[in-house]
Amino acid sequence: MKPGWWRSIAVLAILVAVIVYENRPERSPFRRIADPDAILKEVRPLRELVTVRYSIQKVAGLKEDKTPVGSESILLIVQAQVLGGVDLGQLGDKDIRMDAQHRVAIKLPAAKILHINLDERNTQVWDRTKTWWTPWIPYDIELEKKARMAALGSIRQEALDMGILLDAQVNAQTLIRALLRPVGIEKIDFAATHS
Numbered sequence: 001m002k003p004g005w006w007r008s009i010a011v012l013a014i015l016v017a018v019i020v021y022e023n024r025p026e027r028s029p030f031r032r033i034a035d036p037d038a039i040l041k042e043v044r045p046l047r048e049l050v051t052v053r054y055s056i057q058k059v060a061g062l063k064e065d066k067t068p069v070g071s072e073s074i075l076l077i078v079q080a081q082v083l084g085g086v087d088l089g090q091l092g093d094k095d096i097r098m099d100a101q102h103r104v105a106i107k108l109p110a111a112k113i114l115h116i117n118l119d120e121r122n123t124q125v126w127d128r129t130k131t132w133w134t135p136w137i138p139y140d141i142e143l144e145k146k147a148r149m150a151a152l153g154s155i156r157q158e159a160l161d162m163g164i165l166l167d168a169q170v171n172a173q174t175l176i177r178a179l180l181r182p183v184g185i186e187k188i189d190f191a192a193t194h195s
Helices: 005-022 036-045 141-162 163-181
Strands: 048-065 072-088 096-098 104-106 112-118 124-130 186-190
Touching: 036 096, 048 112, 048 141, 048 163, 072 141, 072 163, 112 141, 124 141, 124 163, 141 163, 163 186
Parallel strands: 104 186
Antiparallel strands: 048 072, 072 112, 072 124, 096 104
């Protein structure tokens, strides 16, 4: 399992503290400005930066026909956490530029859904039935697993419909602005990205 979003935030906070410490006025009479290579070197190892979390609950059903006759159905209540953000590991050498006025242009990777985690404590079978005239056909032990996988796809689509990618992109830009402000970078432009 990948590290939680809180680890990314903790690493960013440590990075900001180090940059602020290195640029404190008593250390040097000149204000130091981070250069693009230094920014890239510090930010890229963060990899998956989780910037938004949605909690989604859905009712998911699945019906399976049996051979030679009959059917079996299952109804689940599914709770999941959907984590959205950007993969900073995709940043390349040409994705961060700085001009003479210390304005930075960043081509940030497109936001994406990083993880969908089922909350097992709040996911449960609501109903499970098979046709009454086929009592000799056993329950399919894989049906619940199939229903859970189908529910994950449905939850993913709902998160997309709710705007998780836009929220993740905006939050990533806000976080990076806050990260770079202490080192004297006030003007940051984010280039349009495509997934």
